[in-house]
Amino acid sequence: MTTMREVAERAEVSVATVSRVINNVGYVSPDLKDRVMQAMRALQYQPSALARSLRRQETRTIGVLIPQIDQPFFAALAYAVEKKLFDNDYRMLLCSAQEDHDKEMAYAEILVRQRVDGLIVVPTGRSSELFDLFDQRDVPMVLVDRDIAEAKASRVLVNNFQGGYTGMAHLLELGHRHIRIIGAPAYSRALQQRSDGAHKALHDYGVNGDGELLVAGTLQPYEMGYNTALELLHQTPRPTAIFALTDVIAVGVMHAAAKLGLRLPHDLSVVGFDDIPLAGFMIPSLTTVAQPIYEMGAHAARLLLEHIAEPETAEHETVQFETRLMVRDSSVRLHEDKR
Amino acid sequence: MTTMREVAERAEVSVATVSRVINNVGYVSPDLKDRVMQAMRALQYQPSALARSLRRQETRTIGVLIPQIDQPFFAALAYAVEKKLFDNDYRMLLCSAQEDHDKEMAYAEILVRQRVDGLIVVPTGRSSELFDLFDQRDVPMVLVDRDIAEAKASRVLVNNFQGGYTGMAHLLELGHRHIRIIGAPAYSRALQQRSDGAHKALHDYGVNGDGELLVAGTLQPYEMGYNTALELLHQTPRPTAIFALTDVIAVGVMHAAAKLGLRLPHDLSVVGFDDIPLAGFMIPSLTTVAQPIYEMGAHAARLLLEHIAEPETAEHETVQFETRLMVRDSSVRLHEDKR
DNA sequence: ACATTTGCTGAAAACGTTTACAGCATATGC
C-alpha cells in the first residue's frame, strides 16, 4: 500500500506538505500543490483512515446496533441512518445482535474498541450495562424505538399509546364492536402501550368487557397471530375484527383466516401495527398503524451528529414521533358489502 | 479514553508486558499477569483497534458492498455474511450503494481507505474500475449473485439457467401449456439466463411459439409485474400460468390478478424466482425457485477468509449453487379443483 | 567452575498520519 512518504518523495516535498494539500489547509504554493497532486495520482495514493483516525482522535464512524438486520423494520432503519451518515461523511458500522443479549454486549465492546464516535442503538436486552460502557467513555448515544429508562442518551421513540388508540378507533368508527386484540404486551413496553391505547379507545366508545387481549407469550409473532386467531375465529359469536399489535402478527391472523376459508375484509377486518413493507403487499393490503421509520432513523442520525458537533452544549433530547393510520383494504365497514 | 501506558503504570510494568498479557503471547510471570489484569479491570481498559490495526497491518474488517440494504434478498445475504464473520472474529463494514454506481464507487474508495482486509460485493454497475481499485492493492474479493467478467475475484453464483428450467418445467408438469414469462432480461444477465432456461423447458416439452416473454424495461419490478399482468390477463385466450422471473414481479402479478377478481391458484398459477421471505407470506403462498441465499452468503465469507488466511496458495474459485423449487400454493394442476 | 539454556522483562522502533513549531525568504512599514 502506498504511503504519504512515497508521495512526498516523488513530489520532492515533505510529508507535511502532502498532508496540507490532502486536507486543503494551510499555505502551499500552486507549484508544489500541483506536483503533489500529480504524484498522488501516479501512485494511486489513498490515505489511511486508520492512521488519520489515530492521530485525530476521531473515526467518523458511527456504531449502529440493531436486533436483527434481516427484518424489514430494522433494515429500513439502517437504510435511513446510513443515508444521513453518508451525506455527512460518516461511516456506519452495522451490528446485528440477532436478539441475543450476549452478542449485543460483544458488539458493544467491539464498537468501543473501534472507537466509534457515536452509537445508535435499538436495545435488545433490558440491562443497562451496555449503556455504561459508552457513557463512561463519553461517546454519545441515541436510542431508537425501544426505551431503556436508565440510559443517559437521546431518544427517538414513537407514540405507541396514541397509535394503539388510533388503530382501535378506526375499527370502532367502522362499526365494529366485537373486536379482539392479539399481542404479548408482557414482553415489551411498546406493545403494552399500544394495548393501553387500544383499551382507552374501547372505553371512550363505550365498548367494554369484550376486548380482553389474548396473550400467547413464548411464541414467535407470526405463530402467535396464526394460532391465536385460529382459536379465536372458532368462538361464537365470531369477532368481526382483530387488532394485531404487530404487522407480523396480523399476517399470521390473515393466514389463519384464509385457512378457515374466511374472506377478508368482508368476513373479518384486520388492522396491524408498524407498516412493514409486507403490509402493502398482502392481499388484501393490510390496514395498519404506521411508524415513520425512515424519519425516525434520519432524525436519530441527525441528533447524534449534532451531539458530536458540540459535545458540551448539547443536552439529551427525547423526541416522540406520531403514528399514522394507513387505511388499506383489510378493514371495512361492518355489514357493508357483505356477499 | 484510557490507554495501555496508564495500565502499565498502574500495574508497574512496561507496556510490552501489558501487550503480552492482552494477546496472551510470549512469557509473562503469573504475578505480573495478575497485576496487569487487575489494572485493566480497574481502569476499564479497552485496547484501541485503530492502533492495533495500524501496527499489525490488518484490520480484521471486511467490506460488504451491496446494492440495497432495505431489500430482503440483500438483507438476508448481509445476515449470513455477518454471522460467519462474527464467528471468525471479523467485523463487517456494510455499505449500501442504493443501486447508484457513483455511490458504489464512493464506498469502494472509502473501503480501501479503511484498509479492509477483503471485500464481498454484489456489484451494481457494469464497470470494472471498482475491481481495479482493490485488485491493485491485493485485497481479495468475492463476487456474489451478479457476475462481472473482468473481475479478478472469486465468485459465488447461482445456476439461473437451471432455475429457469425448473420453474417452467414445474408449470408444464402441472399441465399448463399457455404460459407467459414476465421479466426484463435485457437489463440483467441473470434474468437472461433464467429466461433461457425457461425457454429450454418449453422446447423440451414441445411447447413453442407461445412463450414469448414480455419485457417492460424501464419499470420497477413490482410495477412491471402488475402492469404487464393486467394487460396479459385481458388477452384471449387467457394464459393459465405466469412465470415471473423475480418474486417481486410475481407479487405484482398476484395483485393484478386480485384486481381483476381472479382467484389464485384456480384461475391462474403463478411461479416466482428468489424465495424472498415475502413469498411464503403471500396468500396464497408463492411457489418459487429458491436461491440458497443464506448458504451463498456464508460460503462467500468462508471463501474470502480462506483467501486471507493463505494469500499465496489460494486461487480464485467460482462456485455455482443450484436452485431449489419451493412448491407452495400459488401453482396448481390445470383444470383440477376448478370452482 | 564455567557455558548454555530457560524464563522473564523492558527499551525502543515501527505503523501512517496530523500539527505545533521553527525557520527562511521576500515583501512591507517606518
Added chain:
DNA sequence: GCATATGCTGTAAACGTTTTCAGCAAATGT
C-alpha cells in the same frame, strides 16, 4: 536600513499499539 509581517516549507513529536532485540537472573549441563 532595520524591524516586522507575510507566505511558504520542513522537522519532529505525537496518536496507541505490537514486536524485535537485548539483557538479566536463575536453572541446568558439563
